[in-house]
Amino acid sequence: MTHSNHRESEHMIDAFFLDRWSPRAYTGEAMDKETIMTILDAGHWAPSSGNNQPWRFVYALRDSESWPVLLDILAPSNQRWAQNASALIIFVSKTYRVSKDGEKKHAHTHAFDTGAAWFSIAAQAMKLGYHAHGMEGMDRDKAVQVLGIPEGFRVEAACAIGKLAPKETLPDDLRERETQSQRKALAEVAFEGSFAGEE
């Protein structure tokens, strides 16, 4: 087992996987363009079915014109803490691909592939001394409208990236939640040979 970041794995995994977590306390410091581009570059090296690369990243750096636009798309409960992040990203995925004979086909793994890109982004952010926090809570219709997302693309999720601040900087209710989460037992999610466990 590996112990790190108030967590303990069942096997000897790399401590990186325990050290990655989703804090809400951020310092509110600026991120430079080279850093966000480095993080996004890592994201777009994720694997995808057929190398389809269905992910699209709409980003904003704090103190830029697009920052209030992206922040306003987030659910108010997320805006409360994400306003102190350094960068925001909205993850969009292309839901179709065009086959060799020109036929439009549903891309079954568009969300799965874009999830891989999100994790690559979170990992690269960590390696640069940042933390990334994924967000489901946002107004998807607003995202489509204000970001100009075309038909055939799905708004998947968002993330905030920032430098960790002391949890004392958070309002009381968020400070209480600012702890490293744990996981189900591996046996509840990993099955040899056939699906087991849940109806």
Ligand SMILES: Cc1cc2nc3c(=O)[nH]c(=O)nc-3n(C[C@H](O)[C@H](O)[C@H](O)COP(=O)(O)O)c2cc1C
């Ligand atoms: C796709 C996705 C959506 C999430 N949505 C939200 C959200 O809207 N608000 C929030 O505070 N946290 C959100 N989270 C953070 C999760 O709650 C968090 O990842 C989970 O509790 C595991 O904790 P850890 O990331 O610290 O290991 C989201 C995470 C992911 C990956």
